[in-house]
Amino acid sequence: MHPALSVIIFTTLSGFGYGLAAILGLFQPDPSLMAVKFGHVLAFLAIAGGLLASTLHLGNPQRAWRAFSQWRSSWLSREGVLAVLTFVPLTAQTGLAVVFDTSIGWLGFVVAVMSGITVYATSMIYASLKTVNAWHNPMTNTCYMLFAASGGLLAVATLSAFNDTQSTLIVLAIIALAAAFFAKTIWFRALDNESGPSTPGSATGLGFLGKVRLLERPHMGENYLTREMGFRVARKHAQKLRLISYGLGLVLPVLLLLIMGATGMVFFGVIALLSHLTGILAERWLFFAEAKHAVSVYYGSESA
Amino acid sequence: MTSLPTQVTGKKLGLVIDLDVCVGCHACAVICKEWNTGGYGSALSDQEPYGEDVTGAWLNRIHTFEVTPGDMIPGYGKKPKGQGVGEVIAQTEEARVVHFPKSCLHCDDAPCVTVCPTGASYKRGEDGIVLVDEDKCIGCGLCAWSCPYGAREMDQDAGVMKKCTLCVDRIYNEDIPEIDRQPACVRTCPANARHFGDLGDPNSDVSKMVEERGGIDLMPEQGTRPVNKYLPPRARQTLPSSEVPSAAAIAETTDGAQGFMKWIDTALSKI
Numbered sequence: 001m002h003p004a005l006s007v008i009i010f011t012t013l014s015g016f017g018y019g020l021a022a023i024l025g026l027f028q029p030d031p032s033l034m035a036v037k038f039g040h041v042l043a044f045l046a047i048a049g050g051l052l053a054s055t056l057h058l059g060n061p062q063r064a065w066r067a068f069s070q071w072r073s074s075w076l077s078r079e080g081v082l083a084v085l086t087f088v089p090l091t092a093q094t095g096l097a098v099v100f101d102t103s104i105g106w107l108g109f110v111v112a113v114m115s116g117i118t119v120y121a122t123s124m125i126y127a128s129l130k131t132v133n134a135w136h137n138p139m140t141n142t143c144y145m146l147f148a149a150s151g152g153l154l155a156v157a158t159l160s161a162f163n164d165t166q167s168t169l170i171v172l173a174i175i176a177l178a179a180a181f182f183a184k185t186i187w188f189r190a191l192d193n194e195s196g197p198s199t200p201g202s203a204t205g206l207g208f209l210g211k212v213r214l215l216e217r218p219h220m221g222e223n224y225l226t227r228e229m230g231f232r233v234a235r236k237h238a239q240k241l242r243l244i245s246y247g248l249g250l251v252l253p254v255l256l257l258l259i260m261g262a263t264g265m266v267f268f269g270v271i272a273l274l275s276h277l278t279g280i281l282a283e284r285w286l287f288f289a290e291a292k293h294a295v296s297v298y299y300g301s302e303s304a
Numbered sequence: 305m306t307s308l309p310t311q312v313t314g315k316k317l318g319l320v321i322d323l324d325v326c327v328g329c330h331a332c333a334v335i336c337k338e339w340n341t342g343g344y345g346s347a348l349s350d351q352e353p354y355g356e357d358v359t360g361a362w363l364n365r366i367h368t369f370e371v372t373p374g375d376m377i378p379g380y381g382k383k384p385k386g387q388g389v390g391e392v393i394a395q396t397e398e399a400r401v402v403h404f405p406k407s408c409l410h411c412d413d414a415p416c417v418t419v420c421p422t423g424a425s426y427k428r429g430e431d432g433i434v435l436v437d438e439d440k441c442i443g444c445g446l447c448a449w450s451c452p453y454g455a456r457e458m459d460q461d462a463g464v465m466k467k468c469t470l471c472v473d474r475i476y477n478e479d480i481p482e483i484d485r486q487p488a489c490v491r492t493c494p495a496n497a498r499h500f501g502d503l504g505d506p507n508s509d510v511s512k513m514v515e516e517r518g519g520i521d522l523m524p525e526q527g528t529r530p531v532n533k534y535l536p537p538r539a540r541q542t543l544p545s546s547e548v549p550s551a552a553a554i555a556e557t558t559d560g561a562q563g564f565m566k567w568i569d570t571a572l573s574k575i
Contacts, residue, residue, distance in 0.1 A: 001449070057444070057445070058442050058443050058444055058463070059441070059442065059443020059444075059445075059458060059459075059462070059463020059464055060441065060442050060443045060463045060464065061442065063422070063440065063441075063442045064442055066421075066422035066423070066424075066440055066442060067421035067422050067442060067444070068421075069421070069422060069423050070420060070421050070422060070423050072307055073307045073417075073418040073419075073420075074418060074419050074420055074421045074446075075419070076419065076421040076444065076446055077421035077422075080421065125446070128419070129415075129419075129449055129450055130415065130450075130452070130526055130527065131415070131449065131450055131451065131452045131526065132449070197525040197526075198452060198523050198525060198526065200369065202522075202523050202524070202525055203452075203453075203522060203523055204369055204402070204404055204522070204534075205520030205521070205522055205534050205536060206323075206369065206371050206402060206536060206537075208536075209371045209373060209400075209536070209537070210371045210372050210373030210399075211371065211372050211373075212369050212370075212371050213369065213370050213371075213372070214367065214368075214369055215368045215369055215370045215401060216367070216368040217367065218330075218333070218362075218365035218366050218367050219365070221357060221358055221359055222357075222359060223359060223360075223362070223365075223457065224359075224361065224448070224457040224458050224460070225448075225454040225457065228445065228448065228449075228458075229448075229449070229454070293449070293452075294452035294523065294526060295451070295452060295453065295454035298367055298406065298453075298454055
């Protein structure tokens, strides 16, 4: 699949934003602290920015409002509706923290639950597509949810440390990061070992006659389908990017969190967060670039 | 609504494509582009039509596949010895080239309809045709992602999704002669490889054809339940050896020449 920059930024930023908002809502760090206020604003801006980025790849963004109408059947529509609904408690939580220095326990809980459901809906946009085998499994949802939660915990652990390092948050963040990348490892393993159910034989219905192989494409150049669905990434390239995503997303942040816990220097936490988000960008690029669409068997692929 | 229609008439208009007959001339794709660039919805735009990197939206494309048989071919018997699966085409007697036109299959369980966030993509209850309401389409591309057949292409100019309409602006059009009230691709096919009709009616010509020839669903594993059917190539017929002219018979000879030809033969032989 073509890794469109707008969609990569959308899923990365909004996932991180919802995770941060949820963790802030659940753990209720003291909102009179400047760093915590910053965290609330950061979550709000990440979510808003991510959602805005998602409209950039539309052919007719001026009609984007219509996307709220088909929540009965479409996960993309559900995601849009849930995002808007979540803005209600989210705006209240952010406003209370920034302006009034307060937080409300039940409101934080509502923000956390609705953020979780929204991230789940985002992941279902992809997981519901039967045509992309790598996406069409529950591990896709698990990864999105865990990445959101671990990013949020990492950020809250760092922001709290501006006042006083809290070892509980640091330990939780490390556990969440490990869990998220463990889930991703299972996801990668499935991608590497399982191919989709479709073949040139099933795609043409001629499999019962023998081995079916594409002889000629319909045309010499590229088309919308080959550009959008046929994106292929060199294998060695993918391996390097996987290493980068594990290194920057998991290993470095864990080490830096431990250093922050030992030294109390917030600087390490900030670097950990930036490194983590860069790692997630690489992970998200691969999420699209490595996924193979069923239509590729009409364009020379052996299976998808 | 982008839910699939709950009230249906049982009518399922669609195409039956005969892979035994298709010669791969691309006429159906060309007439499709021509009719639909001036018909339903926005024009089918091309980018750089006269430049080096020509590209554009097409609703029908013709692929070409080769099929090289395995050891035992159902309905075909045992394959001659000494040939493996996937051998180059010229070395395998039973291998064949199949031209394969592909357009929207107007699926009963059309995933492109249910994923649409705006309601632009819909399936009609009255005849089963899957259409895009271009005034509602935001061009997100998710329907194209959900289609395993690659039947939908985004028009880069209009920013909306284009797809086969089954020539909805022809088949019900009372302003054109009755003989023309079928999809442009069916009307134009010079080999008569494409057929249009109601696949929901077991007594229609197309349904009978599917029944007789063992019509195929493409990618049944994707669970889309396509309406369009493909007729597989017929088993190759081998002439009985008595009817096959021998090599000697084909070689140059004047045996049996009559009249003028015989006189020429005799005269020339004497010179």
